[in-house]
Structures are given as structure tokens and as C-alpha cells.
Amino acid sequence: MTSSPSPLRVALIGNGFMGAAHSQAWRVAPRFFDLPLRPEMTVLVGRDAARAEDAAEQWGWAESSDDWRSVVARDDIDVVDIVTPGDSHAEIACAALSAGKHVICEKPLANSVDEARAMADAARSATADGVLAMVGFTYRRVPAVTLARDLVAQGHIGDVRQVTASYHQDWLVDPQSPFTWRLDKSLAGSGALGDIGAHAIDLAQFVTGYTVTSVSGTIETLVPERPDADGRLSPVTVDDRAVFVGRLDNGVLGNFEVSRMSTGRKNSLRLEVAGTLGALSFDLEDLNSLQFYDATVDPARRGFSKIVVTEPEHPYIEAWWPAGHMLGYEHGFSHQVRDFVHAVSAGEQPRPSFDDGLQVQRVLDAVERSSAAESVWSAV
Known part of the structure; x- marks a missing residue:
């Protein structure tokens, strides 16, 4: 009789939208993937004890708590x-790593470069004791995105010449949409730039294999006040839109645009990479497909073709x-759970690492600094 894998006992800190998504993953992954360790949903932590208890029961956690420090x-x-707002990421992650716990932390890694640097330093120190940390840029794990990365790495589009990345949503188009913590800089760090721009940056870097090293950009807040739960207007202290150009370390320019004010776009994370031999195009609103252009075939037969990424040969699909x-x-x-558990079992650094998260944080910070300095503008 084969012995069952050793348990991997998990504490989830946070019980909002991301809490539901991560709970689903911890519950489902071990039932579809052959994992070397057996995840156990041990405890869910939330600030409100009653809500945490209800969420734990609904999502399948064995117990709940309102004290993350005692759980860690x-x-x-x-x-x-960790799936809490960004203002608490650094404190919780550093405490967990110090206590010898492996850590997954949602993106963006922190609310500032200083916080992200402290987290990356703590993660590097923890690896000496076999403790591992990963930041949750989950869209890397969409099979079509992983396939795009593989095709670029295998040389199917040749040398990368152009990168265009955008993330457009419309949930804030209505100026009466209520104020939330995501609109408070002290909690969220930044607005569309950090919330969804971090994904666009990571996706471009992940697929191309290159890193953004300098930027020129601008951000704007289109609706400066929104009604809070009591109907009073609260100031919006983060951006609604961000547009910037980023120079990658291979010399190529990338165009980036993110907005939570794009009427009609619900969750459109788009990436197009053009090379000397072809091009790739992906849109999260059509997440089971990848568009591929092969410039090496007869010109009469050229055109973007649709790869439906549902074959067992495609990343993750066979499960x-x-x-x-x-x-x-x-x-x-x-x-993400599948990859993280395999890395922990093997004692290998999971990716993206906290150092990867720090690098994205530096890009976000550079865009804000560029916008504040108005270095993007030249008089006409």
C-alpha cells in the first residue's frame, strides 16, 4: 500500500475576493494534480471574527481566527x-518568514519599494533555512500565457522587437461607484497602476524573458471623489489610469496602458509581442486561445492563426x-498551488520570487516618479 503524501498545513490571511479564489485553489488543486505534499486548509484569518467564521465554513477551512499573529x-x-490589502503585506510576510513558514503573497508585493525590499531581503535570508516565498502573479499560470512564454523561448517569433501590454477594466466608469479600500493610497499603494498595471508588467517580462529597466509615463485620476458607505464623498488618492513607455534590457521599447475607466472592457489584459520571425497576441477575455503569426511561411498564407489552448500537450491542461x-x-x-507545492517539496525557489515582485515594484515606483516630475511632457 502506497503511503499518502505528508501534509502541508495552510493558513490563509484575508477573506475577501482573493480569499475566495485562493480557497478554491487550495481545495481543488490536490484533487486534480498529483502533488508530492497534501495541502490541508487549516485556518482562515480575517479582521472580523464572525465574517471569518462564515467564510471558513463556506470555503472549506477547518477553523477561523481574527488574530493573524497567533496563527503565524x-x-x-x-x-x-496572504491576500490582504497591500498595506499589511510586509508585516505579515516578514513575520511568517521569521517564524519559518513558507509564504505566498498576492501582488503587488507591497505598497512601496522600501517595503518590497524588506520582504525580498527577508525571503532571501529565509532560504538558508529552507523557507520559501512566492508572489502571486497568477496570470503567468493561464495555459495560453505559459505557452506564449514557451514559444518565445523556443525562438518561434525570432528576436523580440516590440511589446505592447494593456489592462483595461470599466468597474469605475460610473462616478457614483462607491469608495473602496482600493481607492485609498494608504491601503492600496496605488490605483490602476499597482492593481492591474503590475500584472501587465509581469506578463510582458515573463513572456519575453526581458526586464523593464527604465520608464517614462504619466498617471491621472479622473474621478477625484466617490461616495462612501455613509453617502459622504471621500477623496480618491490613487490613479484611475496610467500610460507609460518602458525600455527593456534588450533595448526594445514596450508600450503599457492600464485603466479602470475603459468603458466596455471588463477584464481585458492584452499582450502582443512582435519579433523578427513572427508575433503572438493574447487577451484574457479570450483566455483559452493564443494568436500566433508565422512570418516564415509563404506570404500568401500569412495571417494570425488561433491556437485553442486545450490540448493535453499544452501547459497544465492534461490534469x-x-x-x-x-x-x-x-x-x-x-x-499556482500546483507549482508552489512542487517547489516546496523539492526545496527549490518558486517563481515569481519576492525579488521578482520587488523588480515590478520598482517599475511601478518609477512610473509614479516620472509622472510627478512631468518628465514625459515636452512642449509642442
Whole structure:
């Protein structure tokens, strides 16, 4: 009789939207993937005890708590998964790493470069004791995105010459949309730039294999006040839109644009990479497909072709459904759990690392500094 894998006991800190997504992943991943360790949903932590208890029962956690510090200190916790607002990431992650817990932390890594640097330093120190940390840029785990990365790495589009990345949403188009913590800089760090711009930056870097080294950009807040829960107007202290050019370390320019005010765009994360031999195009609103242009074929037959990424030969797909049956938003989180558990079991650094998260934080900071200095503008 084969012995069952050793348990990997997980504490989830945070019980909002991302709490649901991560809970789904911890519950589902071990039932579809052959994992070397057995994740156990040990405890969910939220600021409000009653809400945390309800969420734990709904999502399948064994127990709940409203005290993350006591949970991090427990001997029966192996992994701390952080899905709280950005203002608490650094404190929780550094405490968890110091306590010998592996850590997953949602993006962006922190609210400032200083906080992100402290987290990356703590993660590097923890590796000496076999403690590992990863930042949750989950869209890397969309099979079509991973396939795009593989095609670029294998040389199918030749040398990368041009990168265009954008992330457009419309949930703030209505000026009466209520004020939330995501509109408060002290909690969120930044607005569209950090919330969804971080994804666009990471996706461009992940797929191309190159790193943004300098930027010129601008940010703007289109609706300066929004009604709070009591109907009073609260100041919006973050950006609604950000536009910037980034120079990659291979010399190529990338165009980046992010907005939560793009009427009609619900969750459109788009990436197009053009090279000397071809091009790739991806849109999260069509996440089961990848567009590929092969410039090496006869000109009469050239054109973007649609690759439906549902074959067992495609990344992650063999664990799921028969070919042609689609995956959804939540599957990326299950893939994240799969990769993280394999890395922890092997004692290998999971990617993206906290150092990767710090690098993205530096890009976000550089865009804000460029905008504040108005260095993007030249008189006409």
C-alpha cells in the first residue's frame, strides 16, 4: 500500500475576493494534480471574527481566527497565504518568514519599494533555512500565457522587437461607484497602476524573458471623489489610469496602458509581442486561445492563426478536461498551488520570487516618479 503524501498545513490571511479564489485553489488543486505534499486548509484569518467564521465554513477551512499573529506563530502551520490589502503585506510576510513558514503573497508585493525590499531581503535570508516565498502573479499560470512564454523561448517569433501590454477594466466608469479600500493610497499603494498595471508588467517580462529597466509615463485620476458607505464623498488618492513607455534590457521599447475607466472592457489584459520571425497576441477575455503569426511561411498564407489552448500537450491542461473543454479564471490559482507545492517539496525557489515582485515594484515606483516630475511632457 502506497503511503499518502505528508501534509502541508495552510493558513490563509484575508477573506475577501482573493480569499475566495485562493480557497478554491487550495481545495481543488490536490484533487486534480498529483502533488508530492497534501495541502490541508487549516485556518482562515480575517479582521472580523464572525465574517471569518462564515467564510471558513463556506470555503472549506477547518477553523477561523481574527488574530493573524497567533496563527503565524502556531507550530501546526507550514504555509501562510496572504491576500490582504497591500498595506499589511510586509508585516505579515516578514513575520511568517521569521517564524519559518513558507509564504505566498498576492501582488503587488507591497505598497512601496522600501517595503518590497524588506520582504525580498527577508525571503532571501529565509532560504538558508529552507523557507520559501512566492508572489502571486497568477496570470503567468493561464495555459495560453505559459505557452506564449514557451514559444518565445523556443525562438518561434525570432528576436523580440516590440511589446505592447494593456489592462483595461470599466468597474469605475460610473462616478457614483462607491469608495473602496482600493481607492485609498494608504491601503492600496496605488490605483490602476499597482492593481492591474503590475500584472501587465509581469506578463510582458515573463513572456519575453526581458526586464523593464527604465520608464517614462504619466498617471491621472479622473474621478477625484466617490461616495462612501455613509453617502459622504471621500477623496480618491490613487490613479484611475496610467500610460507609460518602458525600455527593456534588450533595448526594445514596450508600450503599457492600464485603466479602470475603459468603458466596455471588463477584464481585458492584452499582450502582443512582435519579433523578427513572427508575433503572438493574447487577451484574457479570450483566455483559452493564443494568436500566433508565422512570418516564415509563404506570404500568401500569412495571417494570425488561433491556437485553442486545450490540448493535453499544452501547459497544465492534461490534469483537466478532454480537448476542447474550456478552463476559467479560477484555474490559474489551482496551477499556482500546483507549482508552489512542487517547489516546496523539492526545496527549490518558486517563481515569481519576492525579488521578482520587488523588480515590478520598482517599475511601478518609477512610473509614479516620472509622472510627478512631468518628465514625459515636452512642449509642442
